[in-house]
Each structure stands twice: as C-alpha cells, then as structure tokens.
Amino acid sequence: MTNDCGCDKARAELEEYLRNEICRTDAADIRAHLETCEGCQSELHVGIVLTQTVQRACKETAPEELRDQLLARLRTLQSH
Structure with missing residues (x-):
C-alpha cells in the first residue's frame, strides 16, 4: 500500500483482510x-x-418438523 489515504486499496482488500487471506505486510498497511x-x-x-x-x-x-414437511411435499410432487 502507498502512504496516501489508501481507501481504494483498503476497501478492495477488506474481505481478504477479514479472512486473514492477505500477506502480513498488506494486513499491517490496512490495519494502520x-x-x-x-x-x-x-x-x-x-x-x-x-x-x-x-x-x-x-x-x-x-x-425437524419443517424438514419432515418439506420431504413429504417433495415426495408428493415427485410421484405426480
């Protein structure tokens, strides 16, 4: 990252930053x-x-009740 505000870069890499999927240097720059x-x-x-x-x-x-109802309905639809 550059020493300017860096908003574009920070926002572009925010998701990767949140998932810890960027290198330490970029993470440190974004954190700063x-x-x-x-x-x-x-x-x-x-x-x-x-x-x-x-x-x-x-x-x-x-x-479980909802699951059972959905499966019963699917079976009914498949039999037609």
Missing part, C-alpha cells in the same frame, strides 16, 4: 490505515457484522 480512516472503519464494521451474520446463519438448522 483503518486506525486513522473513519470511512474505512465503517466499512470494516459492516464487513464484520455481515461475516458474523453469515457464519451464524450457516450454523443454524431447520426444525
């Missing part, structure tokens, strides 16, 4: 940028909330 840029801090917050929401949603399972 985030310390001083409120706009990018806001983007980071949105990214964190979105990531956590998706992670929670992926862990949830449908109630």
Whole structure:
C-alpha cells in the first residue's frame, strides 16, 4: 500500500483482510490505515457484522418438523 489515504486499496482488500487471506505486510498497511480512516472503519464494521451474520446463519438448522414437511411435499410432487 502507498502512504496516501489508501481507501481504494483498503476497501478492495477488506474481505481478504477479514479472512486473514492477505500477506502480513498488506494486513499491517490496512490495519494502520483503518486506525486513522473513519470511512474505512465503517466499512470494516459492516464487513464484520455481515461475516458474523453469515457464519451464524450457516450454523443454524431447520426444525425437524419443517424438514419432515418439506420431504413429504417433495415426495408428493415427485410421484405426480
């Protein structure tokens, strides 16, 4: 990253930063940028909330009764 504001670069690599998928140097540059840029801090917050929401949603399972109803309905539709 360059020594300027770096908003474009920080925002472009934010998802990779959140998943720890960028090199240490770029991560350090983004971290330093985030310390001083409120706009990018806001983007980071949105990214964190979105990531956590998706992670929670992926862990949830449908109630057994709903699963049974869906399977019964699918079987009915397949038999026609």
